[in-house]
């Protein structure tokens with residue numbers, strides 16, 4: 771096994787919402803939180819890395835017992851555990867401190883939109899849709915991969931698959947959740 775560890779920064783450039791599925795109070799769509807702070811779940815990032823990696827390697831993936839590089843790294847059916855561990859990405863501490871010095875600013879804001887009837891293109895004024903959005907910020911976490919002799923040759927593809935992530939959350943087509951990912955190999 772060859773353990774590789776990466777420090778990863780996700781620079782969020784436009785506001786995002788990763789729906790928590792909870793609607794509480796007057797907010798219809800909360801963003802996910804960890805210990806009260808907005809975050810980007812590791813599972814969200816892992817799913818995107820997997821999908822990018824699959825496109826890059828054009829793996830001959832089959833349903834069921836499969837020996838392709840995607841399954842060998844990300845886990846598959848049968849006893850094939852995941853060899854990649856993706857942390858939850860939390861708000862970068864320094865950025866948070868700066869924010870507090872400036873104006874104790876909250877990392878989120880509220881976006882109010884009309885629920886549009888897509889067919890008639892008319893706004894239903896009585897139906898406001900309220901979304902909690904996370905402000906642009908830097909989120910950090912680590913990604914750890916246990917390569918073996920076979921999967922080690924996909925190391926560069928995997929690194930590229932991480933860097934290729936360009937959005938998180940909902941509303942990508944409307945410009946929300948645009949990100950740039952920075953990767954530093956530490957082990």
Ligand SMILES: [Zn+2]
Pocket residue numbers: 829830831832836837838839840841842846
């Ligand atoms: Zn496979």
